[in-house]
Amino acid sequence: MRRSVKSGVATASITLTVALILTACGSGTANNTNGDAAAGETFEFTFEYASGPDDDPVYQETTVEVPKNPANVVIFDIATLDTFGSLGGEAAGAPLEWVPDYLQQYLADDAYDAGTLFEADLLTIEANQPDLILIGGRSSTLYQELSQIAPTVDLTSQGSFEETMARNVTFLGEVLGAEDAAATALDELTAGIEEARQVTAGIGTGLSVIVSGDRISALKPSNGDYSDRNLRTGLVYDVFGVTPVVTDIEAATHGEPISFEFLLEHDPDYLFVTDRNAATGEANGDSARVVLDNPIVRQTTAHRENQIVYLDPTAWYIVFGGITTTQIMIDQILEIAA
Numbered sequence: 001m002r003r004s005v006k007s008g009v010a011t012a013s014i015t016l017t018v019a020l021i022l023t024a025c026g027s028g029t030a031n032n033t034n035g036d037a038a039a040g041e042t043f044e045f046t047f048e049y050a051s052g053p054d055d056d057p058v059y060q061e062t063t064v065e066v067p068k069n070p071a072n073v074v075i076f077d078i079a080t081l082d083t084f085g086s087l088g089g090e091a092a093g094a095p096l097e098w099v100p101d102y103l104q105q106y107l108a109d110d111a112y113d114a115g116t117l118f119e120a121d122l123l124t125i126e127a128n129q130p131d132l133i134l135i136g137g138r139s140s141t142l143y144q145e146l147s148q149i150a151p152t153v154d155l156t157s158q159g160s161f162e163e164t165m166a167r168n169v170t171f172l173g174e175v176l177g178a179e180d181a182a183a184t185a186l187d188e189l190t191a192g193i194e195e196a197r198q199v200t201a202g203i204g205t206g207l208s209v210i211v212s213g214d215r216i217s218a219l220k221p222s223n224g225d226y227s228d229r230n231l232r233t234g235l236v237y238d239v240f241g242v243t244p245v246v247t248d249i250e251a252a253t254h255g256e257p258i259s260f261e262f263l264l265e266h267d268p269d270y271l272f273v274t275d276r277n278a279a280t281g282e283a284n285g286d287s288a289r290v291v292l293d294n295p296i297v298r299q300t301t302a303h304r305e306n307q308i309v310y311l312d313p314t315a316w317y318i319v320f321g322g323i324t325t326t327q328i329m330i331d332q333i334l335e336i337a338a
Contacts, residue, residue, distance in 0.1 A: 041068040045171060049143040049154045057141060064151050069177055070131035074114050074146075077136030080155050081106055082322020083169055084134070086185065087178040093128060095139075100314045102324065125149055132175070136168075157231050157321075160222075161239045164231070165189070165321055185323050192330035197241035199337045203307075204269030206242035207249075208233070210317075211288035212276040215257045219274075220249035232320060236272045240333050245269075260296035270336070271302035272309045279313035309336065 042065045050057035074093035075081045081091055081099065085106025093114040094107060112128060115121040117138040125133070126149050133146045136155035146152045155171070157164040166186055173182025200206070208219040210233075221244060222234035236242045245268035246252045253262070263271070275288035288310065292303075302308050312328055319325040 042066055043068060043174060045153060047154055048156075048158060049147075050140045050156075051144060064147075064153055066151055066153060066175060067131050068175060070175070072128065072130045072132075074125055074128075074130045074133045074150075076114065076117065076120070076139035076142065077134060077155060078103065078117075078319045079321035079325065080134045080136055080168065080172070082319055082324050083172050084176070086323035087169075087173055087176050087181050089172070089176050092130065093125060098318070100319065103319070103322075120146055122146075122149070157226050160226055161231060161235065161321070162190075162193070164226070165326065168321070169323065189323065189326050189330070192327065192334075193239060196330050196333040199334060200241045200243075203336060204243070205245035206236065206270040206272060207245045207263070207266065207268040208236040208242070208272040208274070209258070209263075210274045210276050211291050214286065214291055216260075216263075216291070217257045218246075218249050218253050218262070220244070232317070235316060235320060235329070240329075242270070242272070260294060263302075264296055264300055267301050269301055269305070270307045270309060271300070272311055274311050274316050275313045276317060279317035307336075 044063050045066050046061060046063045048059040048061050051060055072092045073084070073089065075084060075091040076095060078095075078098060078100070081094055082103055084091065085103060090106055090108045091111060092108050093112045095116050096107070096111065096113045098117050099107060112124060113121065114125055118141075120139075120142050122145060125146070130150045133150050133152040134155060135142055135146065135152060137157075140154050140156045143152055143154050153171075155164075155168045158167070169182045169186050170179075173179045210217050210219060219233040219236070221237040222230040231238075237244055245266045252266075271292075273288050273292065276282075278287065292308065297303050309332070311332060315325045315328045315332075320329065
């Protein structure tokens with residue numbers, strides 16, 4: 001859980017306004033394909049970055065002078081790559097192994113491998129002299145090293161899913177000179193999420209689970225703790241309005257993997273399943289469909305009524321938060337009513 005994070009995010013509305021102050025800057029070149037910003041134009045952006053040990057980071061506030069329409073951008077956070085590309089940008093560098101097929105179009109033709117989601121290839125990045133580096137989530141602990149190379153912004157969640165998405169889409173729209181496109185995208189996603197919530201309001205109870213090998217873990221609502229992992233586990237409930245079958249899932253499961261008998265005992269109307277092995281590309285273990293195809297699960301309401309929803313593992317586990325990916329998530333929930 002984060003420490004030193006300021007409480008009271010301004011509003012839960014997805015139209016959250018981000019304070020971006022344009023200033024004049026020195027010499028330099030800018031890519032003006034997405035706007036009319038003059039070369040060297042920048043704006044200030046304030047955020048919190050992780051410092052201290054990886055297993056117990058402390059978050060500190062900083063303000064960075066961000067170049068407008070940068071020509072050479074390295075992006076470690078895949079949701080950020082999604083939004084950046086959706087608004088007309090392309091990444092010069094990224095952790096290429098982790099970029100899913102549907103986001104490959106947002107990489108430059110000669111994009112270079114910047115490392116992994118957790119470790120940066122500092123020598124390669126420095127050799128390519130980026131104008132801006134964007135990190136978040138799994139890569140947030142890279143801030144101090146990367147900020148020595150180029151202006152670096154950490155877009156890790158600092159509020160609810162909607163608040164974080166609004167902040168990040170608005171910020172990236174400012175970076176690219178695509179403010180109108182960013183506002184339109186937010187309006188469309190807001191409407192889509194609301195439509196999805198109307199669907200889930202009538203489906204009864206649900207349980208979100210993650211299957212990893214032969215282990216099943218019940219996911220819980222974030223309950224106001226929007227640190228990155230909690231944000232992800234609460235998506236089905238917090239964002240899309242599914243009513244948890246158990247009031248306190250963490251207490252009911254003792255924070256441990258659950259059994260098939262747990263599923264039958266609590267018997268949710270809908271079961272939402274994320275296959276972690278499929279998301280991470282791990283070959284060990286059976287698929288989630290195979291694991292859940294057994295005599296006990298077949299007795300559950302979700303199985304009998306064909307109400308087991310296998311969520312897109314890349315969207316829900318790896319990329320969640322980008323423009324394209326959020327629409328994928330919305331569409332999957334809307335399919336319940338199809």
